[in-house]
Amino acid sequence: MAVGPTLTLEQATSFADVALANVAREFPNKLDHVMGGEGDVRSPRALHPAFYGSFDWHSSVHMHWLLARLLRLFPHLPQRAAIGAVFDRHLAADAIAGECAYLAHPESRSFERTYGWAWLLALAQELARGGDPPAQRWATALAPLAACFVERYLAYLPMQRYPLRNGVHTNSAFGLLFALDYAIAVGDARLKALCVERAHTWFAEDRAVPAAWEPSGADFLSPSLIEAQLMHRVLPAGDFGVWLGEFLPELERGKPTALFLPVEVSDRSDPYLVHLDGLNFSRAWCCRGIAAALPSADARIPVLEDAWRRHVAAGNAGLAGGSYMGEHWLATFAALALTD
Numbered sequence: 001m002a003v004g005p006t007l008t009l010e011q012a013t014s015f016a017d018v019a020l021a022n023v024a025r026e027f028p029n030k031l032d033h034v035m036g037g038e039g040d041v042r043s044p045r046a047l048h049p050a051f052y053g054s055f056d057w058h059s060s061v062h063m064h065w066l067l068a069r070l071l072r073l074f075p076h077l078p079q080r081a082a083i084g085a086v087f088d089r090h091l092a093a094d095a096i097a098g099e100c101a102y103l104a105h106p107e108s109r110s111f112e113r114t115y116g117w118a119w120l121l122a123l124a125q126e127l128a129r130g131g132d133p134p135a136q137r138w139a140t141a142l143a144p145l146a147a148c149f150v151e152r153y154l155a156y157l158p159m160q161r162y163p164l165r166n167g168v169h170t171n172s173a174f175g176l177l178f179a180l181d182y183a184i185a186v187g188d189a190r191l192k193a194l195c196v197e198r199a200h201t202w203f204a205e206d207r208a209v210p211a212a213w214e215p216s217g218a219d220f221l222s223p224s225l226i227e228a229q230l231m232h233r234v235l236p237a238g239d240f241g242v243w244l245g246e247f248l249p250e251l252e253r254g255k256p257t258a259l260f261l262p263v264e265v266s267d268r269s270d271p272y273l274v275h276l277d278g279l280n281f282s283r284a285w286c287c288r289g290i291a292a293a294l295p296s297a298d299a300r301i302p303v304l305e306d307a308w309r310r311h312v313a314a315g316n317a318g319l320a321g322g323s324y325m326g327e328h329w330l331a332t333f334a335a336l337a338l339t340d
Contacts, residue, residue, distance in 0.1 A: 004288070004305060005312045007338040009077075012070050015331040016079040019063040019070075022054040022328050023086060030056045032116075034107035049098040050090045050145075055328040058116035058169070061123055062332045064090065068126040069335055071135070084134055091141040103148050113156065114175030117149045121182035128185065146182075150191055153179050157194050163202040165227075167219030167279070172202060173227040180233055199234045203227055207246045212256035215263055220278035220333070224248065224259065225286035232293035241294055251300045259283075260307040262314030268321035277318025277326055281333035284311035285340055312337050 007015075029044040029052070045052040051060035067083045077083075089095070102108055124146040127139035163172035176195050183192035211224040228247060232240045244251065254260050262283075263276045284307070291304035315334060318326055 004309050005338055007073070007335060009074055011334075011338075012074045013078055015066060015335060016070050016077060016083065018327060018331050019066045020079060020082055020086060023051075023060055023063050023067070023090065025053045025055075025328075028055060028324070032057060032111055034111075036105065036107045040105075040107070047102060049095040051099065055324070058112055058119055059329040059332075061116060062119040062329065065119060065123040065126050066332045066335050068123060068130065068135070068138075069339065072126065072130050073339060087134070087138045091138045093141060096141055096145050099145050100148055103145075103152075113170070114153070114172070114179075115169035117152060118175045118178035120149050121146055122178045125178075125182045125185045150182075150188065153191060154194060157198050160198075163198075165223050167214070167216055167221045167223050168275070171221050171223065171226060173199075173223070173230045174221055177226070177230045177233065180230070196234050199230055203231055204235075204243070208249060209247055211248060211259045214256075214259055215276065215279055218272040218275050220275040220282060222259065222279065222283050222286060225283055225290070229286040229289050232290060237293065237295070241298065244290070244294075244300070251303060254303045254307075260287075260303065262311050265318060265321075268318065268326050269323040271325045274318070274321070274323065274326045274330075277315055277321065277330055278333045280311045280315035280318065281330070281337045284308045284315065284337035285333070287311065288337065289340065308337070 026044050031044060031047070033040070033047060035041060043052075048057055048060075051057050051064070054060040054063045064087075067086070070077055071080060071083055103111065124139060124142050127135050127142060130136065130139070157176075160172070164170045165172070176199055179191060180195040180199070182188070183190075183195060206227065209224045209227070211222075214222055214224065224247070228244060231243060231247075235243055248259075250256065262280050265276045266273055268274045268277065287304040287308040291301045291308070294301055294304075312334075315330075315337065318330055319334060321327075321330075
């Protein structure tokens with residue numbers, strides 16, 4: 001691939017500061033919480049002793065993922081000690097046991113399905129990649145919670161007959177993508193086989209996706225690009241190029257135009273409109289991954305790489321937006337676009 005934007009130490013330091021502040025900030029907080037009785041009226045920290053910060057549970061999880069990735073990629077990150085202290089507290093045995101106990105409630109059956117599930121497994125995978133003793137200790141501590149979500153995937157995927165094709169949290173392709181990556185990384189043959197089977201069943205026959213309809217006004221994922229990002233993981237390289245040609249038949253010409261032009265954000269203080277900043281970064285991440293999966297002489301690569309660069313530049317404007325509605329999660333998607 002051609003050289004493009006990368007994550008610098010200066011940016012990593014800034015991202016670490018943002019993430020450290022957010023994972024310890026309990027309020028404001030948006031709970032995904034079904035109450036079965038008066039005893040369930042509890043504070044975010046009481047409900048989620050590990051992942052109570054960053055406005056909502058999934059954002060807390062993926063801000064921890066961001067910190068774990070920064071630790072791995074930047075050995076001399078100034079905040080290493082501070083990150084280690086946070087992980088020692090939030091990934092302590094009693095905190096993880098509390099998160100597992102929350103999942104055991106019947107009312108929690110659909111909790112964070114499947115976006116939060118995917119990010120928890122991504123965090124577990126990232127810690128396992130760390131290699132040094134602290135990262136391995138944290139990975140071991142998180143393992144019981146990761147196992148809970150693996151079991152949820154194994155129970156849920158066979159009964160989910162139809163995929164969810166939206167551009168927000170419940171998107172099925174995104175939920176499969178990180179679960180598959182985790183399964184491959186840890187050697188979980190059952191989860192891997194199920195993810196591959198669902199990907200083929202749900203998406204292998206898709207043709208001429210209506211990508212010109214994108215984006216919807218609250219998207220932070222591109223339904224078409226995230227599907228392609230998944231399918232290059234489950235199809236052989238040659239087959240993926242053919243599938244992509246039928247899925248996005250005008251990609252070589254940069255069509256549909258709306259899919260490859262960065263989106264504009266009218267109000268970054270609005271919790272849904274600011275999703276579009278994340279869409280710029282997630283599109284960039286997908287374009288980069290799809291381009292890397294194609295043969296080096298493929299004529300679609302320049303279109304994808306150009307879109308990657310332009311979407312990163314547009315996303316960077318959102319990082320400076322100054323509103324907590326973007327601050328509590330957006331740096332994670334910037335890191336995906338710049339490092340994955």
